[in-house]
Every structure is written in C-alpha cells, then in structure tokens.
Amino acid sequence: MENGKYRHTVRELYDFIQSRLYFNRPDIRVGEEEFNSTLLFTLLTALTGGKALIIGEPGLGKTTAAEYVGSLLYQLPVGTVWASEVGGHPEQTEEKIIGRPDLGKLNQGQEEVVWSHFVQLPVKIVDEINRLPETKQSMILDGVDRGNWEYLNEMIRNSEYCLFATANYQDQGTNTIIAPLLDRFDVMVESRHPGPSYGFLISQRQEKEELLRHPDLERKLQEALKKRSSPEEKDSQIAAISEAFGAHLQESLQLPTLDHTSRTKVREQIGSIALEQDANAYARMLLAELSFCDRHGQKRSNEVCEEGCHYTGYLCHRLRNCASNRLPVSLSNYAKALAWFTEASTVGIEEMRAVGPYCLAHRAQWTDTHLSLLQKDRRNDPLQIHLAREAMNEVFQRYSEQAEHVKEALATAYRIFQGESLEPVAGDHPIYVEIRKDLNLEE
Amino acid sequence: MFNPFEDFKEFLSKAKTLPLDRLSAAHDQIMAELTSGYGKLVEQELKSLVWFVEHNRVIEAYKTATEVIKDLSYDAHSIEDFCYVLDSGVDIPYLISGPAGIYVAALCNHVAEDKIVLRLDEMKRTLHFLGYRLPYGKSLRIEGDTGNFTGSALQGGDITVTGATGDWTGAGMTEGKISIHKNCGRNTGEWMQGGEIWVDSRIRGLGRITSGQVYQAGEAVVDSLMA
Numbered sequence: 001m002e003n004g005k006y007r008h009t010v011r012e013l014y015d016f017i018q019s020r021l022y023f024n025r026p027d028i029r030v031g032e033e034e035f036n037s038t039l040l041f042t043l044l045t046a047l048t049g050g051k052a053l054i055i056g057e058p059g060l061g062k063t064t065a066a067e068y069v070g071s072l073l074y075q076l077p078v079g080t081v082w083a084s085e086v087g088g089h090p091e092q093t094e095e096k097i098i099g100r101p102d103l104g105k106l107n108q109g110q111e112e113v114v115w116s117h118f119v120q121l122p123v124k125i126v127d128e129i130n131r132l133p134e135t136k137q138s139m140i141l142d143g144v145d146r147g148n149w150e151y152l153n154e155m156i157r158n159s160e161y162c163l164f165a166t167a168n169y170q171d172q173g174t175n176t177i178i179a180p181l182l183d184r185f186d187v188m189v190e191s192r193h194p195g196p197s198y199g200f201l202i203s204q205r206q207e208k209e210e211l212l213r214h215p216d217l218e219r220k221l222q223e224a225l226k227k228r229s230s231p232e233e234k235d236s237q238i239a240a241i242s243e244a245f246g247a248h249l250q251e252s253l254q255l256p257t258l259d260h261t262s263r264t265k266v267r268e269q270i271g272s273i274a275l276e277q278d279a280n281a282y283a284r285m286l287l288a289e290l291s292f293c294d295r296h297g298q299k300r301s302n303e304v305c306e307e308g309c310h311y312t313g314y315l316c317h318r319l320r321n322c323a324s325n326r327l328p329v330s331l332s333n334y335a336k337a338l339a340w341f342t343e344a345s346t347v348g349i350e351e352m353r354a355v356g357p358y359c360l361a362h363r364a365q366w367t368d369t370h371l372s373l374l375q376k377d378r379r380n381d382p383l384q385i386h387l388a389r390e391a392m393n394e395v396f397q398r399y400s401e402q403a404e405h406v407k408e409a410l411a412t413a414y415r416i417f418q419g420e421s422l423e424p425v426a427g428d429h430p431i432y433v434e435i436r437k438d439l440n441l442e443e
Numbered sequence: 444m445f446n447p448f449e450d451f452k453e454f455l456s457k458a459k460t461l462p463l464d465r466l467s468a469a470h471d472q473i474m475a476e477l478t479s480g481y482g483k484l485v486e487q488e489l490k491s492l493v494w495f496v497e498h499n500r501v502i503e504a505y506k507t508a509t510e511v512i513k514d515l516s517y518d519a520h521s522i523e524d525f526c527y528v529l530d531s532g533v534d535i536p537y538l539i540s541g542p543a544g545i546y547v548a549a550l551c552n553h554v555a556e557d558k559i560v561l562r563l564d565e566m567k568r569t570l571h572f573l574g575y576r577l578p579y580g581k582s583l584r585i586e587g588d589t590g591n592f593t594g595s596a597l598q599g600g601d602i603t604v605t606g607a608t609g610d611w612t613g614a615g616m617t618e619g620k621i622s623i624h625k626n627c628g629r630n631t632g633e634w635m636q637g638g639e640i641w642v643d644s645r646i647r648g649l650g651r652i653t654s655g656q657v658y659q660a661g662e663a664v665v666d667s668l669m670a
Contacts, residue, residue, distance in 0.1 A: 280450050407454050414448035438447055 006266045009256045010341065013072050014043055016255055021068045021208050022061055023198040024191070027380065030342050030354050038065050038191045041358055042164065044337040046073035046123070047266060050330070051144060051163040051184060053129070053177075053362060055382065056191040058168055063127050065191055066164035070123030071212045072249070073162075075242035075257050078212035080221045081125065084117035086140075088131035094139050099151040113154040117225050119143065120234070122161045129165040129181075130174045137181050144184050156231065160260065179321075186330035187355070188362035190382050211253065217245050266340075273336045275347045278399075281406050282349050283331055285431050286356070286395045289315035290323035290364070292430035298322055301365065314430060315391050318370040323363065330359040353396060357381075357389035364388055402427065409435055470524070473517050477525045480511040481546050485539070504542055505576065508549035519559040522550045530566045540590055544572030551583055552576055563587035564606065571609070574602040577619065591628070594621040597638060613640045613657075614650065632657050632665075 018024075018039060026034035038054060038061070045052040046069050054062040063085075071078040086097050098119055102112040118124055126132075126140070143149040147158035165185070168174060193199065224237040239260055246257040258266065275283075293299050294311050299322035311317060334355040335347045344351065361384040371383070379386040399406065409425035413435045416422050424436055436442040446452075487507045517525075529543050547570060551559050557580055561573075564587030571590035574583050579599025588606035597616035604621070610628035613621050613635055622641045632640055633650025640657045646664065649657060657665050 275450075277451065277454060407451060410448050410451040411454035414446055414451050414454075417446045417448055435448075 006258065006262055006269070007340065007343065009258055009262075010043070010047065010266070012256060014039065016253070017043075017065075017068050017072065020205075020211065022065050023201050023205075024061070024194040025198065027192065028354065030338060031344075031350065033342060037358065038062075038189045039069070040338075040341075041187050041189045041334075041355075042066055042069040043073070044334055044341065045164065045187065046070060046162045047263070047341075048186075048270060048333050048337045049160060049162050049267065050186040050333060052165075053182070053185040053188040054164060054166045054191050055169070055188060056166075057193070060191045060193055062166040062191040063125065066125050066166070068212065070125065070162070070164065072255075072257060073263070074121075074123050075246040075249075075259065076121065076123060077214040077218045077221070077245055078209060079215065079218040080117075080121070081123055083218075083222070084121045084123070085125045085127055086116075086118045088126060088128040090131065090133050090136075092132055092136055094136075094151070097139060098143070098149050099154075099156075101152065111152055112228075113151045115149070115151075115156055119149045119156055119158075120225055121238075122158060124161060124163045126163070126165040128168060128174075130167040130170075130177050132175065134175050134178050137175075137178050141181055141184070144181070159235075160263070182362050183324050183326055185362060186326075187334060187358040188384070189358055190385065212249075214245055214248055217241055217248070270333075270336050270340045273339050273345070273347055275332065275335075276349070277407060278349050278403060279335065279347050279352045281403065281410060282352055282396065282399045283328060284410070285399050285406060285429065286392070287323055287328060288429070288431040288434045289395055290319065290327070290360075292316045292434065294430075294433070305367075311430060315395065316430065318367055320365040320367055321363075327359060327363055331356060334359060349396065349399075353392055356392040357385050360388040360391065361385040364391070398429065402429070406431060413439060470521075473515075473521045474525060474528055476515050477512075477517060477521065477550070478528060480508075480515055481529070481543065483511045484508050484542055484546050501541075501545065501572070501575075504545045505549060508542075508546045509553065512546075512549055512553060517550065517554065519551075519554050519556045522547060522554060522559065523561045523563070525550070526561060526563055526566060526570065529570070530568060540568065540571045544570035544590065544592070545575060548572050548575035548577070552578055552581065558582050558584075560584045561586065563589075569609065574600065574621070577602060579619070588625075593623075593627075594619070594640075597621065599638075607644075610647075611650070613638070613655075616640075616655070 018036065022039055024036045024038065026036050028035050028037040028040060041052055042065050054066060056062045067078055067081050070076065071081050097116060099113045099115040102114050105112045144163055147161050149156045167177065220241050221238065224234060224241060227234065243259050246259060249255045249257055291299050292311065293305065293316055294309055295306060296303050299316060299319060301321040305317050309317065331352060335351040338351045338355055339347045364387065366387055374387055374390065375383055377386060381389060405425065405427055409427060409432055412422055412425050416424060416439050424439060424441060426432055433442060484504065484507050526547060559581065563585055566587060569588050569590040572592045572595060573585060573589045574594040574597060575592065576596045576598050577583055577594065577600025582601040584603045586605045589604055589608045591609035592611045592614055593604060593608040594602045594612060594616060595614040597613060597619040599619045601619060602621045604623045607625040608623050608627040611630045611633055612627045613631060614633040615635065616638045617636045618638045620639045624643050626645045627642050627647065629648040630650035631646050631648065632652045632655065635652045635655045637655045639655060642659050646657065646659050649665065652665055656663055
C-alpha cells in the first residue's frame with residue numbers, strides 16, 4: 001500500500017517536471033511506456049542517492065534538469081539549490097568547494113571549519129565539471145564516492161546525498177574528466193535539444209522557475225546552514241524547513257513530495273526488489289566480456305589486445321580498459337530503481353538493458369579501430385551512449401542464443417563449488433572460462 | 444568462502460528435447476488452447492442444439508469469441524492448422540459452421556500478423572463467416588471455397604478467395620475489398636454500405652445494396668443486375 005503511495009508521488013513529480021518545468025521528447029522506452037532519459041535518470045539518481053553525469057550542448061537544460069529534480073525530490077527551494085552549486089572553472093578552490101577556516105576563530109587561535117553549502121546539502125550539483133582542471137577534480141573524489149568531506153582536521157559526513165555534474169562537449173576551456181572520477185558516476189545521460197516545438201515552448205514559459213522559489217524559506221535555510229550547531233541539530237533544522245517547503249508545494253501546486261523518512265522507505269523498497277535469474281546471468285555475461293582477456297588474465301588499460309585471439313568476436317577485443325566493480329553496482333541499483341518506478345515486481349533483462357547503456361557509456365574506453373568503425377553510424381544518441389547500447393544489444397543477442405546453457409553452467413558451478421563431483425559446463429564465451437577460474441580449474 | 448553461484452542454486456534446467464519435439468509440443472499446446480477457446484464459445488452459444496443466423500446472435504457470438512481468445516497465444520499458421528482440427532472433428536464436440544467461422548474470423552482479426560493465408564482447399568467442409576469484420580490494414584487470402592457470409596460486416600480489410608463463396612458474401616460490409624476467383628452465391632452484398640466485391644466468374648444473385656460496388660469479370664454490375 002505504502003509502496004504504491006510513494007510511487008504515485010514520484011510519478012506525480014516526474015509528470016509535473018515534464019509538463020511544467022523541463023520540456024523534452026521521450027527517448028527511452030521501458031515496456032509500454034516512454035520516458036525522457038535525462039529526466040528519468042536524474043529522478044532515479046535523486047531517488048537512489050546516486051551520481052549522474054549530464055552531458056550536452058550549452059543551454060540545453062543539463063543543470064536545470066538537475067536543479068528541478070533535486071529541488072522537488074529533496075524538498076529544497078530551488079534558490080537554495082542554486083546557492084549550493086559548485087561552478088567548474090580553473091580558479092575554483094577547495095575553500096569554495098568544501099570548506100574554509102573560520103577566520104574570526106582563527107584570529108583567536110582556534111581552528112574551526114565553515115563548511116560550504118555544497119557539502120552540507122544533500123543535493124549536490126557541480127556545473128561544468130570538465131572546466132575544473134584535472135588536479136582539482138581529485139579534490140571532490142572522496143566526497144563524491146563516500147559522502148565524506150574533509151578539511152583541515154575536521155570531517156563531515158553526508159548520510160543522504162545525490163550528485164549531479166554537468167559537462168559540455170570538448171572545447172578550448174574544457175579538460176578531460178579523470179578516469180577515477182568518471183567511474184564514480186553511476187550513469188551518464190545527454191540532455192538533448194528538445195526539438196523546435198518544445199524548444200519554442202520554453203520561450204513561452206519563462207516563469208517556471210518561480211514555481212519552486214520560496215524566498216522566506218530560502219533565507220531560513222541560509223541561516224540554518226550558516227549556524228554553528230551540531231550536525232544533528234542542523235540536520236533537524238534543515239529537515240523542518242524542507243518539510244515546510246513540501247507543505248508549500250502541496251498547498252500552492254497540489255504537488256505531493258517526499259520527506260526524509262519517505263525517501264528512506266523508498267530506498268528500502270527499491271533495495272528489496274529481486275533480480276530475475278535471466279537478468280543476473282545476462283549481467284554476468286556482460287561483465288565477463290568487459291573484463292576478460294584470454295592472454296593476459298584480465299583487461300588492463302596499459303595492455304594491448306593482440307590480433308589472432310580466439311575471443312576477438314567479443315567486446316573485450318574492442319575495449320581498452322577493464323570494467324570496474326562500480327559498474328555492476330550501478331547496473332543493479334538503477335535497474336531496481338527503474339523496476340520500482342515502472343511497477344515491475346522483479347528486475348528482468350528489460351530493466352538491465354534499459355539502464356545498461358547509461359551505466360556503461362562513460363566507463364567503456366573503446367579502441368580507436370572500433371570507434372572509427374561505428375562513429376559514422378546513423379544514431380540518435382551521442383557516440384558513447386550509442387556504442388554502449390550497441391554493446392548491450394550484442395551481448396543480449398548472445399545471451400538469447402544460449403540463455404539456458406549459461407544458466408546451466410552457473411547452476412552446475414554452484415554444485416561443484418559445494419563439493420559435488422561434476423564437470424563444468426563448457427561453451428564458447430568468456431563466461432565459461434571465468435566460471436572455471438572461479439572453480440580454480442583453469443590452468 | 445561463499446559460493447558466488449548461490450543465485451543459481453535453484454535453477455532447474457529444462458529437460459533436453461529434440462527441436463522437433465519442442466516444436467510439436469508447442470504446436471499441440473496451441474491447438475489445445477484454440478480448441479478449448481472454441482469449446483467455451485460453443486458452450487455460450489449453444490443453449491439449444493440449433494444455431495440460428497440472427498444479426499444479434501452473430502454480434503453476440505463474435506463478442507464472446509473475442510473474449511475467449513484474448514489471452515491466447517497463436518499466429519496465422521496456427522489459425523490454418525486449427526481450421527483442419529475443426530474439419531477433422533477430433534477433440535471438437537460440436538462443429539457448427541456458423542460459430543466455428545466466427546471464431547476463426549475473430550482469430551484472424553486479432554492475430555499479430557497483418558497478412559493471413561488460410562490454405563483450406565483440402566478441407567472436407569466449408570466454414571461460414573470467414574473474414575467477418577476483417578479490419579482495415581489486414582489481408583486474408585483463403586485458398587479453397589468458403590461458406591455463407593464470407594466477408595460480412597467487412598471493416599476495411601482485403602479478402603481474396605481463390606475458390607467460390609456461398610450466399611450473403613459481403614453482407615453488411617462497410618468498406619474494404621473482397622475478390623473471389625470463382626463464383627459466389629445469392630444475396631451477394633446484402634445491406635452493403637461501401638467497399639467493393641470483385642467476382643471473376645458468376646454471381647448467383649445480388650442482395651439489396653445500399654452503397655459500394657460489385658464487379659463481375661471486371662464490369663460493374665450493381666445497376667444492371669438490380670434493374
């Protein structure tokens with residue numbers, strides 16, 4: 001019953017943003033429904049406490065999508081969200097992003113940290129992250145990963161947070177996002193041009209940001225954030241003001257929102273959704289192709305895949321790097337969140353295939369040969385997402401052909417692992433070799 | 444150390460079968476489901492042992508047929524096979540040509556494919572109502588003869604019959620096209636509201652046609668025959 005209530009609220013929020021705030025075309029289909037991928041994945045990111053990288057041309061709503069979703073999912077007036085954003089530029093400093101010494105206290109010989117709003121609030125937006133020099137990107141690595149922010153000898157921990165970072169396409173002022181930071185993003189989506197009709201509509205609806213403003217509560221939040229109080233006291237003050245903003249949205253827009261307790265329950269519900277065996281086996285098959293190397297034991301970005309290998313038909317031959325352990329975490333979390341959002345009782349292959357391209361796109365480093373072969377493909381997605389989608393489809397094709405055999409191999413492996421004297425199931429795919437390795441049977 | 448394959452502990456492998464066995468089993472299953480659906484329709488429709496062709500009765504039978512097939516999984520080939528199951532009489536308690544034809548028509552109208560071919564020339568008997576309410580966008584080719592009411596209440600579909608049709612062909616059709624390579628019976632096009640009936644050979648008699656056209660050997664015949 002509660003499950004339905006929360007889902008209904010989140011659906012209402014999605015519909016509200018889609019119809020009043022962020023106009024764009026649907027570009028992803030799940031079952032019978034169509035969604036806009038930017039909106040869907042920013043929403044799932046906010047719901048799960050994930051991290052999303054939103055790419056796109058300047059002025060196509062990357063930051064605003066994150067601001068609207070963050071504001072509504074966390075009951076924060078959009079003015080507060082704006083005030084806590086970190087802008088990516090070469091002069092950005094740790095003192096502006098994370099915290100600074102309290103100068104008054106420092107003059108009295110005491111060391112106390114004044115934490116930035118970015119660090120304190122659960123909705124974190126880094127605008128144009130690829131304008132941060134590579135050396136400064138590492139400043140936010142730990143905080144992004146674990147919610148731990150350190151300055152001087154003090155530390156602050158976020159119990160609940162989500163991160164959105166936007167990035168423009170490469171130009172003179174942009175830098176490469178360092179691989180460890182890139183890998184920490186669960187998903188990457190493109191905020192696309194909405195097309196001329198929706199685009200023109202945006203010019204007619206300029207008052208839309210006012211819907212999520214509340215100057216009085218924004219001021220109160222500002223004061224609460226500035227206050228020197230214990231983290232518990234501050235959290236409870238922020239929660240009270242957020243709930244007041246939620247009540248305001250309900251009253252003025254008849255729009256229900258989720259408070260901290262509800263969001264926690266939603267996360268519990270999402271976490272409890274089970275994976276179907278097919279989704280599980282398909283994900284293992286995908287991971288096998290993304291990490292396998294017959295010659296060198298595993299993929300490594302500093303090693304080259306030689307021609308003439310038996311496995312040149314698989315993804316491993318076209319990749320330069322190895323899939324990290326964060327990829328299956330993102331896949332699983334987002335597939336579960338999508339299943340929850342679309343009222344599926346379990347996670348099936350469909351959910352895996354829907355979220356997969358967005359989880360894989362920024363993490364896969366393809367070989368130049370592969371890039372040159374596919375970059376001229378007719379497509380709607382940016383190249384990275386297109387390549388990831390093609391890769392997912394290819395593995396799905398292989399899985400469909402041998403689903404029962406793969407599951408049989410995994411089930412037999414279970415029994416061998418338990419001590420039964422059986423022969424592992426053989427087959428022509430990296431997964432069968434990896435299973436033998438898990439059973440300590442591979443030479 | 445924990446078992447990394449724990450999730451597949453309960454996996455039950457399917458018994459290995461030859462592909463032909465699987466195909467045959469799947470086919471038998473579909474036929475059983477279609478037969479069971481027909482049984483439900485007959486149960487609903489045959490309160491007595493006589494089935495009358497009345498307008499309301501036909502509509503009611505079609506409605507029931509649509510209801511009983513809605514969850515069935517089948518394709519165009521299965522419809523053809525099912526016609527022979529009907530014809531054989533095996534597992535079919537009562538073959539009444541009217542409800543049987545309406546049932547087949549409902550199957551055709553709701554199958555996923557747009558093009559349906561029924562090779563019925565080896566059937567011992569003919570079915571009535573084939574092509575009943577065939578909607579726009581669907582084409583039905585029937586190889587062999589059909590019974591009465593072929594293509595009646597046609598709703599924009601395209602029907603070709605390589606043999607002959609019985610009486611009341613195209614009765615009440617609103618749009619679409621019926622092509623008959625041989626003869627057709629009496630009351631052809633009765634209460635026809637639109638569309639076309641093309642007959643290559645003889646038309647035994649036309650019904651009262653409101654609108655639409657009937658052609659015999661390429662010549663429009665509505666005016667001359669009715670006059």
